[in-house]
Amino acid sequence: MRTPRLPGRRSTSGPPGKRVRHAADGEPGSLERPMDRLERGLRVFLTVVALVAVPLGTWCVGHAVYSHFTLARQTRLAQLHPVAASLLTEARSGDDRAGAQSGFHALVQWSDRNGAHTGVAPVRAWLHRGATATVWLDARGDIATPPRARDFAATAGVAMGCATAFGGVATACGLRWALDRSIEQRRLARWAREWEHVEPGWVTRYTR
Numbered sequence: 001m002r003t004p005r006l007p008g009r010r011s012t013s014g015p016p017g018k019r020v021r022h023a024a025d026g027e028p029g030s031l032e033r034p035m036d037r038l039e040r041g042l043r044v045f046l047t048v049v050a051l052v053a054v055p056l057g058t059w060c061v062g063h064a065v066y067s068h069f070t071l072a073r074q075t076r077l078a079q080l081h082p083v084a085a086s087l088l089t090e091a092r093s094g095d096d097r098a099g100a101q102s103g104f105h106a107l108v109q110w111s112d113r114n115g116a117h118t119g120v121a122p123v124r125a126w127l128h129r130g131a132t133a134t135v136w137l138d139a140r141g142d143i144a145t146p147p148r149a150r151d152f153a154a155t156a157g158v159a160m161g162c163a164t165a166f167g168g169v170a171t172a173c174g175l176r177w178a179l180d181r182s183i184e185q186r187r188l189a190r191w192a193r194e195w196e197h198v199e200p201g202w203v204t205r206y207t208r
Helices: 034-079 152-206
Strands: 081-087 104-112 115-122 132-137
Antiparallel strands (some): 081 104
């Protein structure tokens, strides 16, 4: 006795190579359109960019900034030499004086083989008169701006790396949002055109 077939259901009997594949099998179904495949591919691409390109770019930028400031500090150290100086005045901020340099400065005195010298030099904040500070001199013996701190290069590298990571993630999310919106608008416009083509047949069929 033959098993009756349900109306509208397609038989899947026959050789395995000719059986109908359904979307439930985990493979793209016959109803998937090129726009759907394009959307899936773009999502995969942006995911790869977020997981691979952003960390790589973050490391490259951070390392480049760290190397730049490290080299600049080494070059600056080669041009200067430090001396121990005694403060003749209190360390004061120059921000409250028009035309003064930013940071704290004080009148200092130091000695070398040519005798005693005095001058206004940048010092640490809130040092008192009589305290000892390190003053940096150039090749002519004049007071110069001290080199940046040792940890400045690492701090700058981390900061620029974090900024690059944030910018990369924000860019990837923005691109994905823009692409999803564009694809959705195209899909809605295509559905509208298809409905305009199908609607007259439906109206004629159900008004008879």
